[in-house]
Amino acid sequence: MNFKQSEAIEILEPTPATLTHLLSGLSQEWLSTNEGGDSWNSLEVVAHLIQCEKSNWIPRINSILTNIEDDPLPPFDRFSHLGQEKGIEELLREFSQSRQQSLYQLGALKIRSFDLNKTGLHPEFGSITLQQLLSTWVVHDLTHINQITRVLAKRYDQDVGPWKTFLSILK
């Protein structure tokens, strides 16, 4: 296991700024592109990240820390952000504020090493630990930055011509 809370925060803290530089000011052609079907565009990914700040990470961390037994985690609807109509600048600002608030709340919880083994009940996985939830928060950020770069790249899938064979992101 590699998890350390201070190192996890090194990743969590700059994510809004990373996404702001990646997405702020892009034209609608970039922002509305997706991977086909009902896959998400970049706006929907950021809206999903905001939803996670509100209803997933801190509520679930709180639940694990305050329950005595393996209580069910608060539910989280992974699709509740769809249908929003905010622009990218507003979404990025909202994500930035939500993340700042989440990290403030996380700091205030003063999680100690022995807290990391405390557990909650996930509806699909059964018993999970606080350490697994915190690690997932980190990887979830990276997953969605990864997804956005893939979604954007797909727009030039044909434009790159024969170079496509060298560009693993297009596979």
Next chain:
Amino acid sequence: MNFKQSEAIEILEPTPATLTHLLSGLSQEWLSTNEGGDSWNSLEVVAHLIQCEKSNWIPRINSILTNIEDDPLPPFDRFSHLGQEKGIEELLREFSQSRQQSLYQLGALKIRSFDLNKTGLHPEFGSITLQQLLSTWVVHDLTHINQITRVLAKRYDQDVGPWKTFLSILK
């Protein structure tokens, strides 16, 4: 085809800032992690991006624009950056300066629509167009941001426990 030069620059311009927020200040544990074997860590990816600014994009664009026939593109060694020992802050600064310079040079070339069909000879692919090269530059940036998020995420591959099945970046 979706390529437009102004939209391509929307992606190319902020890449150094995006990577700076993603990587600046990370502890050595994050920066030195890779995907196993002789795969690249984040430092090596940024060093590769710098090398591309110096020996790939602008030299190849110039070559296509100035040659009359299908001349061979200037060669590019994809591994020439390995073995460097610079720290992340120095690499990010250098990438930022190189990219700024590349985009200045690109602007000065005043590429027009009809230039985009001009060709060069790639050692493996044969004839390629300027439009394909410019599109590849964009997707190459996104590929390497994508790669860095994947490399970082892999460090928590075990830490996330059963959530691994939900996190496509770990597959």
